[in-house]
Every structure is written in structure tokens, then in C-alpha cells.
Amino acid sequence: MLRRAAVAIGLLAFAVLPAHALTVFACEPEWAALTRALWPQDATLRLHVATHVAQDPHHIEARPALIAQLRSADLAVCTGAGLEAGWLPALQQRAGNARVQDGAPGMFYATTHVPLLDPKPGAGGNPFAGDVHAEGNPHLHADPRRLRTVAQALARTLQAAAPAQAAAIAARADAFDRDWATRTTAWSERAAPLRGAVVAAQHSSFGYLWDWLGLVPVADLEPKPGMAPTPGHLQSLLERLRAAPPMAVVVARHQDPRAGRWLSGQFAQAGTAVPLLVLPATVPDPDAPDALARWFDALLAALLQARSDGATR
Structure with a gap:
């Protein structure tokens, strides 16, 4: 019942978001960069990034500043597949923000939108096994083909979160998709x-x-x-x-x-x-x-x- 209530509250929250602003909490820098690429340049975006290039995204501290940032977020964009399992659930609990709880429309996990490499069904739950992800390798952003698919899904989520910007987001997403397809082909040829x-x-x-x-x-x-x-x-x-x-x-x-x-x-x-x-x-x-x-x-x-x-x- 609590989960259903959280989802209902999150849907209501999406419906009453201000037309001019969106606050996004990105768990990793790649999702912050992708959000910026899809968001209209003339619309306000408040973007918080939980980690940086010199940090291991598996292991960060659930600091008070991050709790405050997640508490104010309309949307959280994370990897999923257990990558943030050591810290994100604690942030979600302490932030108490129904919009970004698991199952709510404001909680976006990239790994739910593409097939993952090296799944290990039944793995996990063993503290001596290391960073073993039962759903598969979560570091999908290093494949531009999968990143392109995630971009399309994230664009739809941004449109739902900010209906007033839906047309502009669609235009940005189309431009990104065309550009990314061209770049991916060129990279593949270069990498032969x-x-x-x-x-x-x-x-x-x-x-x-x-x-x-x-x-x-x-x-x-x-x-x-x-x-x-x-x-x-x-x-x-x-x-x-x-x-x-x-x-x-x-x-x-x-x-x-x-x-x-x-x-x-x-x-x-x-x-x-x-x-x-x-x-x-x-x-x-x-x-x-x-x-x-x-x-x-x-x-x-x-x-x-x-x-x-x-x-x-």
C-alpha cells in the first residue's frame, strides 16, 4: 500500500510541476550529460550530480548535501542494476521524496531500457563475492548504441515530467538521435x-x-x-x-x-x-x-x- 501511495503521489507531483523549471538528480556524470543534451537550452534546469569522474560509483557516502538534493528533485536519473545499491536506497529513505522512490515515475533507471552483458542470475547477497551484479554489467554507458536507446527513453520521461517542454524535448531528442547515429558509425569505422x-x-x-x-x-x-x-x-x-x-x-x-x-x-x-x-x-x-x-x-x-x-x- 505504501508503494502504491508513493507512486500515486509521484504522478500527482508530475502533474503540478512548474512549467519553467525542473530539478534533476543524476547519480552519475554520464546521466547528467545526457539530461543536458536532451533538455531545451532556453528552459530552466536545476541539475545535481551525485558522483564525479574520480569516484567509484559503487561506493560513495550518503552525505547530507546529497539527501537535500534528492529531497528537492522532481526526477532522479540513475544507472540501476545494483550499481548504486550501497548508497541510493539510504538517500531515498532519508530524503523522503515520493517522486523519486523505486516504482515512481520520477525514478529513472537506465539499465531497465537495454539488455545487459554478463547477467548472473542468483548472484548477489554474498559480501565475499565483491561487486557482482545479478542483472548484468551496469556500466552500459560505454556502449554508444545502448546509450542511444537510453536517450530515447529518458526523453520520454523528461516529457512526462515537464509537459510544457514536451515539444522542445522531442526536437532535442531527435537531433541527438541523428547526431549520435552519425557519430557511432564514424567511431566504429575509426576503431576498426x-x-x-x-x-x-x-x-x-x-x-x-x-x-x-x-x-x-x-x-x-x-x-x-x-x-x-x-x-x-x-x-x-x-x-x-x-x-x-x-x-x-x-x-x-x-x-x-x-x-x-x-x-x-x-x-x-x-x-x-x-x-x-x-x-x-x-x-x-x-x-x-x-x-x-x-x-x-x-x-x-x-x-x-x-x-x-x-x-x-
Whole structure:
């Protein structure tokens, strides 16, 4: 009954939103950037972002400032599939905002709109298993094809939240869709040299990027998802990869680079150049124009440079 009441209140709240303003709470920078891309430039948007590029989105503190921001939100845009399970439920409870409770129209989860990679039915609930997501890998924003689908769903949600801006949002969404389709095709063509190349990475932050580009992740620096690399695990990876070194060792900017630096250094000592790439796992500046496109451009540039360098070994 409480859940049904929350949904009813949320629907009513959507109906009485002011025509000129919308307050959005984005759990991750990529969703803040996507919201800005879809929202009309001449309409007021109050946008709060809970995390930044140097933070692990699995693990942040439910700070009072975030509680206040979620309390004022008309719409929350998050990843879902358990990515924010360690902190978002606490924020929702403490904020007491019926509009952004699970099941309410103001609570948008990107992972409900696209198929996910690597689902693990029955997983979870084990504190020793690490960051294992039963529904699948939640880091879908690293695939521009899935991001395009999420953009279409988010546009519909924004239209429901701000009916006075519905036509303008539709126009922005159409423009984004056409531009994104063109960019995705160009990126795919540009990335052709990467297909079949192998990488060693830490965690599955870029799993969708590998899947889209045809890169092959042959090793994970973490012994279990979300658990810090150990000396024994790294040594076993080194021994296994000596015969066929990867194109690069990849860690996300929010991760400790020491394990990746060690593995890269071991290959260097053996006379094989395997660069360490420290890549942003989300957009560094969600307020920047074309933030999402710039992020993909930067990822591709780094990977293609590593591929080019490897070709000269």
C-alpha cells in the first residue's frame, strides 16, 4: 500500500510541476550529460550530480548535501542494476521524496531500457563475492548504441515530467538521435584497427566498450569484482600473459593505478612495451558541450594510440 501511495503521489507531483523549471538528480556524470543534451537550452534546469569522474560509483557516502538534493528533485536519473545499491536506497529513505522512490515515475533507471552483458542470475547477497551484479554489467554507458536507446527513453520521461517542454524535448531528442547515429558509425569505422586486440583491465568498467569495439579482455586485475588486486593474483596474470602480452593494461581514473603500473612495468622489464592506460570511466565534465561525444573521442584516441605503438614492437 505504501508503494502504491508513493507512486500515486509521484504522478500527482508530475502533474503540478512548474512549467519553467525542473530539478534533476543524476547519480552519475554520464546521466547528467545526457539530461543536458536532451533538455531545451532556453528552459530552466536545476541539475545535481551525485558522483564525479574520480569516484567509484559503487561506493560513495550518503552525505547530507546529497539527501537535500534528492529531497528537492522532481526526477532522479540513475544507472540501476545494483550499481548504486550501497548508497541510493539510504538517500531515498532519508530524503523522503515520493517522486523519486523505486516504482515512481520520477525514478529513472537506465539499465531497465537495454539488455545487459554478463547477467548472473542468483548472484548477489554474498559480501565475499565483491561487486557482482545479478542483472548484468551496469556500466552500459560505454556502449554508444545502448546509450542511444537510453536517450530515447529518458526523453520520454523528461516529457512526462515537464509537459510544457514536451515539444522542445522531442526536437532535442531527435537531433541527438541523428547526431549520435552519425557519430557511432564514424567511431566504429575509426576503431576498426582495434578489433581482435587484447587488453588486461581492472574491473568491468569498460566491458561495454570492449564489446562494441571488438576488443578482447583477457585478464582482470581484480581477483573478484570490486576487490583490490593482490600480489599473488597479479603474479599469476603475469605468468599467464607472458607468451602473448596484451595491447595495454587499462584502469579507470577512479581506481588505484599501482597494480596496473606494476604489471605494465613487468612487461617493460622483459623488453615488451605494454602501456598503462588510465581512462576516465565517465565524462570528466558533464557541463561541457558535447561531453559524451568528447569522452568517446578521448577513449578511442587513447586506445588507437596504444594499438599504433604496439604495432611497432
